[in-house]
Amino acid sequence: MNIALIKQYHENMPRHKAEQIVLYALQRLGLLSIAYKRNPSLTNEERFCVMLLRAVMVRDAIVIIDRPLNIIPNLKGYDFIFQTLKKIEDFFITCHIYDYKWMAEKYGEI
Amino acid sequence: MSVLENIGRLEIKMFKAFTDTIMFAFKVIFRMFQRRTYSSAMRMVLLNQIYFTSVQILPLFFIVSIILGSLLVGIVFQLLKQLGLTDFFGNVLMGLIVTELSPFLTVLLITLRSSAAINTEMAVMKVNREIKTLEIFRIDIIDYLILPRIINGVISLVLLSSLFSILLLTSGILFSRLIFGMSIDVYSNIILNSANLSDIVISLIKCAIFGFFITLIPIRFGLKASQELTSIPIVVSGGMVGVFTAIIIIEVLSLITKLF
Numbered sequence: 176m177n178i179a180l181i182k183q184y185h186e187n188m189p190r191h192k193a194e195q196i197v198l199y200a201l202q203r204l205g206l207l208s209i210a211y212k213r214n215p216s217l218t219n220e221e222r223f224c225v226m227l228l229r230a231v232m233v234r235d236a237i238v239i240i241d242r243p244l245n246i247i248p249n250l251k252g253y254d255f256i257f258q259t260l261k262k263i264e265d266f267f268i269t270c271h272i273y274d275y276k277w278m279a280e281k282y283g284e285i
Numbered sequence: 286m287s288v289l290e291n292i293g294r295l296e297i298k299m300f301k302a303f304t305d306t307i308m309f310a311f312k313v314i315f316r317m318f319q320r321r322t323y324s325s326a327m328r329m330v331l332l333n334q335i336y337f338t339s340v341q342i343l344p345l346f347f348i349v350s351i352i353l354g355s356l357l358v359g360i361v362f363q364l365l366k367q368l369g370l371t372d373f374f375g376n377v378l379m380g381l382i383v384t385e386l387s388p389f390l391t392v393l394l395i396t397l398r399s400s401a402a403i404n405t406e407m408a409v410m411k412v413n414r415e416i417k418t419l420e421i422f423r424i425d426i427i428d429y430l431i432l433p434r435i436i437n438g439v440i441s442l443v444l445l446s447s448l449f450s451i452l453l454l455t456s457g458i459l460f461s462r463l464i465f466g467m468s469i470d471v472y473s474n475i476i477l478n479s480a481n482l483s484d485i486v487i488s489l490i491k492c493a494i495f496g497f498f499i500t501l502i503p504i505r506f507g508l509k510a511s512q513e514l515t516s517i518p519i520v521v522s523g524g525m526v527g528v529f530t531a532i533i534i535i536e537v538l539s540l541i542t543k544l545f
Contacts, residue, residue, distance in 0.1 A: 181424070184422075184429065187324045187326075189325055190325065229422070233422070233423075
């Protein structure tokens with residue numbers, strides 16, 4: 176729930192209001208169950224989503240993902256990342272993913 | 286020559302640490318009086334801290350205060366009776382026990398419980414890069430982490446020391462009856478006549494200063510931790526030594542203040 180802190184601090188928002196926004200975002204990602212879990216108990220995918228949500232909590236967010244495989248080493252297809260970004264696309268302005276050149280084909284047409 | 290060099294180096298190091306702490310204290314005090322510091326997140330942390338320091342400790346604090354307080358009052362009253370100084374018992378109770386020993390014992394209790402916890406918490410946050418993460422998200426650590434803990438230290442020390450004094454005075458009722466055969470009315474009258482407003486004000490100011498430094502010093506030391514786990518015990522022990530040194534310095538300064 177420390178994701179809510181960013182919004183609460185920057186917008187001087189009451190805690191419960193910031194928490195509601197985060198819970199709504201988690202619900203859209205189908206991760207409501209991890210709302211009150213701590214970092215070590217999360218899977219890599221869940222941790223990625225939490226990092227993403229933290230990033231989009233700032234106003235007019237521009238998301239930069241640096242080598243997604245560093246965050247989710249066992250990732251099979253990059254579709255997971257795109258699906259996740261799509262589910263919360265109204266939370267950020269744009270997203271840039273940086274990776275090695277030889278990984279380009281994994282991203283397909285995008 | 287090398288001995289002199291070492292002494293000089295140590296002196297410079299101590300002087301630098303002292304001036305750094307004072308500069309940091311001024312920075313924190315400056316922020317304390319800025320309105321924008323008191324954001325929703327900061328107020329939430331402040332409330333939590335007050336709960337951890339002042340409320341959670343209450344059962345233990347009550348037990349320790351009653352046992353220690355009764356012991357002190359009992360010994361002092363017995364001693365006064367033996368020395369034939371019964372007339373001065375009000376002055377001794379207010380001047381020594383309430384205005385001197387209450388803040389001192391309270392600060393010792395809070396230092397052992399909360400300062401050590403704050404010191405470790407800060408060091409662990411530094412090692413786990415949580416502080417770096419807060420900075421990345423432009424969350425001011427002075428506003429969000431440091432000030433709530435320091436303000437809590439000031440508030441808690443003043444309140445708990447006052448509570449300690451009240452418990453001491455209450456146990457004084459029992460002992461004055463047992464040792465001097467004194468009624469509550471006479472006891473209250475003597476206490477009220479012996480109470481000196483300036484002493485009480487100095488005592489409360491001393492508590493506030495104690496509260497400020499027993500939280501500021503552990504935070505400063507905690508933030509000195511490097512990225513390695515092994516640095517945690519080093520900064521915690523350093524911080525605790527710093528806190529106890531500060532307590533002694535403040536105690537001596539308050540005694541000097543009372544002389545004038």
